[in-house]
Amino acid sequence: MSTELSQANCDDEYLVDEDIDMTEVTSQSEVKRRKLTSKVWDGFTKIRSNASEVQDFKFDPEKSRMDFARMIIKHNYPFNMAEHEYFEIFCNGLQPFFKLVSQNTLRADVLKVYQEEKDKLYNLLDELSCRITLAIDICTSDHQNFAYTCLTAHYINDDWELKKKILAYKYIEYPHDGETLFNLITDLMLEWNIDRKLFSIVVDNATSNDVMVRLLKTWLCDKSLLYLDGDLFHVRCSAHILSLIVQDGLKVIEGFLNKIRESVRYLNRSPYGKQKFNIAINQVRVRGKKKVPMDVPNRWNSTFLMLETALSLKEAFCRLEKIDRNYEQNPSEEEWQVAQVIKGGLEIFFNATSQFSGTNFPTSNVFFFDICDIQVQLREWEISEHECLRLMAGPMKEKFEKYWEGCGLVLAIAVVLDPRFKMDLVEYYYVKIYGSDAGRYVQRVRNAFFDLYNEYRGDLSISKNSNDGVVADGSSSSLFLNAAKDDKFSGFDKWYMERYSITRASKKSEVEQYLEEPLLPRKKKFNILHWWKVNSAVLPILARMARDVLAVLATTIASEAAFNVGGRVVDASYTSLLPEVVEALVTTNDWIESRNKKSVESNVEDITK
Structure with a gap:
């Protein structure tokens, strides 16, 4: 046929x-x-x-072996899969000449793939013309005295795409001190040859991390490798800080939520109560979720989700009180109102944390809005008519301001690089936050923005000078210095150079032009990286600066882990493997890109509305 x-x-x-x-x-x-x-x-x-035009297929057993190793890495399959009887039968049916290898050989193949992919990534990072933001996360093990340090690089590539690459997943004794961590990180930076390419480092709020960053900052500043003497270097993990802040607030209002917790506990421990509750739901015709989750320690989002669901089923709980005599925990109307207020307060933090720790890490310009909104809300809570909010505001505001002092500057600079807001949004929020003192804080951001621009301009001048053998702005001056050898033109040369100098002195810099231009109209979707890519020819120095600043992230962790103050835990399947094998599996899994899936990149659409 x-x-x-x-x-x-x-x-x-x-x-x-x-x-x-x-x-x-x-x-x-x-x-x-x-x-x-x-x-x-x-x-x-x-x-x-x-x-x-027809090419015969030629079976390559070595290539198939490496493909099998990549499959194990990418899909987290167990090593003993190579010895599964029916997997061998399946492979034999596809290609009888393909022979599965032993677990030991497979481990060796995995390490070989790891080294090949590592060499590729090393060359890629070595050729990058931008700076890198490092994120450090510690994953502990259950009931064992060791952990793994995960080192991740975030950068914007030459196509203006935000990229994430796990550089290392290193075994380390736990607990450890800051000096041990410092030695590990410096060794890794030298191994990857990125010590001269760092812009910032993001860590969670731990004493050992503070010591490590302080030592690292000193080490890099001694070699003049950081911008603004390292003022933008240390960035704390926003998701972790917000979790600690919320936990402090929840501790002081524990008693306000007792009735709701008891109501949820009653449903979970009593089949009869659960049955009656379903009847109550049907009678009041409530739509949506019918199961109320119980909150758990160390995961504050579970408290928010419990309140959100319970409040949506308030009528059902009130009905349950009438049809089930055993149910005596129904909150009073006042207690329901308090729960609504607390839920509204937690929602601000829930939304911010979800944005900070999404699957696609957003560019740093979007963080400023949420951080400022939280600070404004905490100030309003201090004078709220609701006692629960006033009680929460004190400890939460104290911890928040300590955090804001450490990372507020880099996030403010990031939003200034957003052409829809520039310095105007900084002024707007700082007036709300600092009142009459706003001018001093606004000026600090402006000065830092100009100073950073000048340092980038200096770097560009040095680069041009080394590449072209002339001063960065001196093509005309070089020309007329040569022409000055002819006495007939010496007077003209002097006149021209004076006029040229005056013209250049009166010409506005890139940063002045950028800030004086009207704000870009806000649209529902806005790709800030594309905007800077298009405008990089007109604003080359600012674009180079934006490329580094916008790659700064606000968190070291993603998804559900962001709501957990108990820390991340090493996957149980890794605990029996050698540390070098664990590192190969974790890092290479990140390096190998799926053929049918887009590479990890920033969600650069406008998240603010």
Whole structure:
């Protein structure tokens, strides 16, 4: 059938027997032409008869072995899969010449793939023309005295795409001190040759991390490798800080939520109560979720979700009180109102944490809005009519301001690089936050922005000077210095250079032009990286600066882990493997990109509305 279809669709000429009536042939040709133009054939592939276009398949056992190792890495399959009887039967059915290897050989293949991919990434990072933000996260193990340090690089590549690459996943004794961590991180930076490419480092709020960052900052500043003497270097993990802040607030209002917790506990421990509650839901015709989750320690989002669901089923709880005599925990109307207030307060932190720790890490310009909104809300809570909010505000505000002092500057600079807001949003929020003292804080951001720009301009001048052998702005001056050898033009040279200097002195810099331009109209979707990519020819120095600043992230962790103050835990399946194998599996899994999936990049659309 396939041969006939191929011949029916080929472009070769046909041999015609002389005895055949040509009228019949013509008629057949018409039929053939109609068939070829018919939509019936749209679903078929036209096969040409040129044999040179057909390539014979050649089985490569070495390539298949490496592909198998990559499959194990990418999909987290166990090493003993190579010894599964029916997997071997399956492979044999596809290619009898492919022989599965032992677990030991497979481990060696995994390490070989790891080294190959590591070399590729090393070369990629070595050629980067931008700076890198490092994120450090510690994953502990259950009931064991060791942990793994995860080192991740975030950067914006030459195509203006935000990228994330796990550089290392190193075994370390736990607990450990800051000096031990410092030695580990410096060794890794030198191994990857990125010590001269760092912009900032993001860590969670731990004493050992503070010591490590302080030592690291001193080490880098001694070599003049950080911008603004390292003022933008240390960034605390926002998701972790917010979790600690919320936990402090929840501790002081524990008693306000007792009735709701008891109500949820009653449903979970009593099948009869659960049955009655379902009847109550049907009677009051409440739609949506019918199961109320119980909150758990160390996961404050579970408290928010419990309140959110319970409040949506308030009518059902009130009905349950009437149809179930055993249910005595129904909150009073006042207690329901307090729960609504607390839920509203937690929602601000819930939304901010969800944005900070999404699957796609956003660019740093979007963090400023949420951080400022939280600070404004905490100030309003201090004078709220609700006692629960006033009680929460004190400890939460104290911890928040300590955090804000450490990372507020870099986030403010990031939003200034957003052409929709620039310095105007900083001024707007700082007036709300600092009142009459706002001018001093606004000026600090402005000065830092200009100072950072000047340092980038200096770097660009040095780069041009080393590449071209002339001063960065001096093509004209070099020309006229040479021409000055001719006495006839010496007067003209002097006159021109004076005029040229005055013109250059009066010309506005990139940063002045950028800040004086009207704000870009806000749209529902806005790709800030694309905007800077398009405008990099007009604002080359600022674009170079934006490329580094916008890659700064606000968190070291993602998704549900962001709500957990108990820390991250090493996957149980890794505890029995050698540390070098664990590192190979974790890092290479991140490095190998799926063919049918987009690479990890920033959600650069406008998240603010």
